[in-house]
Amino acid sequence: MRVGVFICHCGSNIAGTVDVAKVAEEARKMPGVAYATAYMYTCSEPGQKEITDAIERDKLDRIVVAACSPRMHENTFRRTIMKAGLNRYFFEQANIREHVSWIGLDKELNTQKAIEEVRMAVAKVMKNKPLFSSSFKINKRVLVIGGGVAGMQAALDCADGGLEVVMVEKSPSIGGMMARLDKTFPTVDCSICILGPKMVDVAQHDLIKLHAYSEIAEIKGYVGNYQIKIKKKPPYVDWTKCTGCGLCMEKCPTKNAYDHFNFGAAPTRAINIPFPQAIPKKATIDPNHCRQFVKGKCGVCAKVCPTGAINYEMQDEFITEEVGAIITATGYGLMDIERLTEYGGGRYPDVITGIQYERFLNASGPTSGHIIRPSDHEEPKTIVFVACAGSRDKSLGVPYCSNFCCMYIAKQAILTKDHIPDSQSYVFYMDVRSPGKGYDEFTRRAQEEYGAKYIRGRVSRIYPKGKKMVVKGADTLLGTQVEIEADLVVLGTAVVSAPGAAQMAEKLHISYDTFGFYVESHPKLRPVETNTSGVFLAGACQGPKDIPASVGQGSAAAAKVLSLFSKDMLESDPAIAQVNQNTCVGCLKCLKTCPFQAIVEDILRSGKKVAKVIETVCAGCGVCTSTCPCGAIQLQHFTDNQLLAEVNAICQK
């Protein structure tokens, strides 16, 4: 056994607080180590060449690199030693940066710790066995969860790349939040005009199968072979017969159903088609408001429907789809306005959210584009916009910036001037955040050309006085308190994670942060991948972002899937469990504990009952290995001997 040890300076990241020369010197003394050196940037081109040269020159057969986290560069170095002809599992990486140099203050203790980390890695690598990956067929179909702009972009790019796409959308129509917008910044072009054609493309693309008004019930399997159980919620309308004529909507007696599409800006009917350009343009019944369900009798829509599509008896329907990769584009939610008690959120009708105001601006919205005060339906003349309503607020648990409120508030201020020429808009802001291309010029236009008055300061309280709403804020540039008697107040409420985001993450086995946004594999270098191979992210489900970024991530996720599927076979991870059929006593405790049912009973020719591992299904968790009473089943690369070698390296020194 001739082990080569390479200690990395990582510039000053490691060398700054660890005496790398001493670590290399100590490494040379360790049993089995034939060569040890320290190098400035081991992961660089010359650094890797240093390793391959040393392998040839000193006939090394095991390599240890002491540098950053293996989660960062383990694959890089495995490829390096493969090039030099070694099996890529003859490699171990000791983490002496994130776990040592960056967190320890005392150089001597850090160096001592680095030496012991190297000793553990050397002890383990000497126990490593060569492993060879087999390959398995990929099911080249993609599941896209969420039909917003990010999901649609991902689905279209995958389908145009020749892949079959299954799209699952929770609400009755695709389009997501963007379908609810009137105009988009910074070009002020009409949102549905640029989104509608894309929605039609999704509907008409023969490679895209759309499941609207459906939810993900369960996900099984792993990259290349997922089984997705989809729950198709009952719209109580037979969509094969429904033509979307809307007659039922007109005749429905219930006029006060909650309108999810308009975020409650105005009531709607118990049976409705969310918006004129809805895809699929089909009616859906809301059982909480429909009298047929609530009171047990009505049936008006069934009577008037020309194609007899209404069916009150519909039940949940479960179907299964087989796919090889998943793109999650589940979007975002908005903070409940009731949490802003000092602004009277939910108590005063003339204090509304930005998205409700957007619906008022929209020609196909509840007020056909007329801006009104919800209290008395009059046209407001003084409109106050409040930025950061809930965002950047630790006391509400939302310390982050919601990314695009400054921009849509500027847009709404501009549109307000168009709709009501003699109106005066005010915007309370802390910092106008408009970093995108043409963004800052856009917010300047709202002030220079459209006369919106920007006031630098937060709003402390909003209360009614007569018919007006008094907005009590501060102008820190004037250095005092200010009050505005407004007709209408629009709150730029905070962006939060989509409702049910955590449950979805648990089904996908991906992690989410304290706010419910999904955690990407690497914030800078792998923004659309997750730690779970085969599951990709796109859009605001990963964090608040505007339309251009969401569309960009949609295409990026599609590109990742297309590259994943560019190969016909996927290399399986060889670090899976293996049964030593001599020592296996056939108790099959491992079979019961395996989370993936990857172990089956096998009868040998001698009639002896033993356990057998299905290579393609085993995910390599190792629960079986720590269950087996006689150590017959061993998770390769993390066998008992290998792990105990590390324990002994620390304890028996």
Add this chain to the structure above:
Amino acid sequence: MAEKEYAYFSGCSLEGTAKEYDESLRAIMKALGVNLVEPDDWSCCGSTPAHTVDHVFAAALAARNLTLVEKMNKDVLTTPCPSCLMAFKKAQFNMSRDEAFKDEVNGLLDEAYNCGVESKSSLQVIYEDIGLDAIAARVTHIMPDLKVAPYYGCILSRPPEIAQFDDPENPVSMDKVLSAAGIQVQDFAFKMECCGAAFGVPKREMVNRLSGKVLEMAIDAGANCIAVACPLCQQNLDLRQEQVNKTTGSNYNIPVIYFTQLIGLAYGLSPKELGMDKVIVSADSITRRITREEYEKIKADEAAAKKPQKAKKDAAAEETNN
């Protein structure tokens, strides 16, 4: 009604300028079957002046009384005055979280306080412990002309992590308690705006202006009476109401009464017993009382009177249909 008993800290102002608050509170507590036991030889809580000198000193003045309550082996102390309440809560909050602070405070005291007493405002006791049903059960009289704007003042439910009572931005406890007592309540926006607090003597004019705004908003909202739960608010809004008129050129004449007095009236207790005579701007004109039965009778007559019209209107509607 299980016999409830609380350690009761009235506070200095309830022995002087806010005597009627003490009298009315005792009266309704007796009616509600709650026993109030005063800690023997209690001393002033230090209120605002103390915490402008030093926080340890202020906590010591408050903690001295909490020790007395601990010796009565009671674990809950109720006090009607928000200023005393805040002194006790801050002392308890800081002493239970910070050992060093606790030792420093106990260093100033004869007997150490070991944080065993929770202090609650009398409003909180009435609202949470006694409960709305119990309050409603004892109502015998209704005041039909009365329209009360409940005024909470600024520190009854603030800051939230110390007060831990009701909503710091939109409190509703007094509204609910008064409506449970059959009193018509009118919400208004300035129910938590500061009235001027302890600046009455040194900065009278400033207090008059601040109190003026509160009075104006209550009247704008259509109320003909303001209910308060704090002796200092009552003083600034009622005792100084004439000064407010002089300073701001207004002519407000709206009675400012303790919510306990109003509940007492609804229980049919005598105005004398409730200290109604001690209020500066008289409330007699609007606290005309009729018994509950009379009230129900009037309501029944009104409904009966309206029925024929309704019948007439339905009949008319019938004709147009067919």
Add this chain to the structure above:
Amino acid sequence: MSEVAAKELRIVGFLCNWCSYGGADTAGVGRFKQPTDLRIIRVPCSGRVDPMFVVRALITGADGVLVSGCHPRDCHYTDGNFYARRRLEMLKRLLPFLGIDDKRFHYTWVSASEGAKWQQVVTDFTKQVHALGPMHQK
């Protein structure tokens, strides 16, 4: 054994690759300073940690053992951490019978984004073990 090592105790950590090892990385990236006694062994899942490893470490020279995995329901392998929770709770109650103070063993759940929490876990556990002092005469 140099004087420095004497001051420092030996604490072995078994961290699951998907969550806690990532959490320790996040703590490093965040430069959240921690005591240096901990030595980390990476395992694919907390369910892979065989209670025998913990006992072996404590008997052959470790002064403390820390196991950390994904939060329940967050496990990359669905229920590996459920097995771990049951086994390690049993182990914690068994240790006193082996003459080992159960405060020398701790298991917890830290996700990949909880860098600050990991700093807290390591700092607290190291203090706890130092309070007990070394387990083996050097």
Add this chain to the structure above:
Amino acid sequence: MDTINLTEKTDWAFIEEVKKESGQNPALCYQCGNCTAGCPYTQYFDYPVSMVMRLLQAGQKETILTSKAIWLCATCETCTTRCPCEVDVAHIMDTLRIIARREGKVSEKDVQLFYDSFLDSMKKHGRIFEMGILMGYKFKSGQFMGDAELGPKVMSKGKISLFPKTIKGADKVAQIFNRFQEKAKKHG
């Protein structure tokens, strides 16, 4: 407004002192103005409360301690309740008052006089004697005619007693005052 040379004029020790005594970190404040917006006393202050926080961040000790604002703040807790950065602003204002009093730099003399006569009355009787406070304040401040018109109203309704009600443990309360004064003298 003269130019402030921040390198020379920032009183870092003062910032640390306030930080230690109030337990609050002024750097948490991102100057959003919410406290000024909600403060009912802003129109009476020389520096609105967010400006006081800014002066504190910039270590302008003299300006703060001689300001009127810290004495006209009634600790009504509106700022603390609504601060998005969870800074206990009311507690900082209180701490600044304590430091100003300790260093004898009180700008609003009559407010301090009122508090002192309140405390004197408590030290003497264990509880406060409202009439005594008024008299004490009148002599110290020289505002003899203040609130004179309230006298008859309060007297006629028996809402003010002419004699103090000294409690048994008045000396114990006085002890607390003395122990505090000694401790304060030791710290200097």
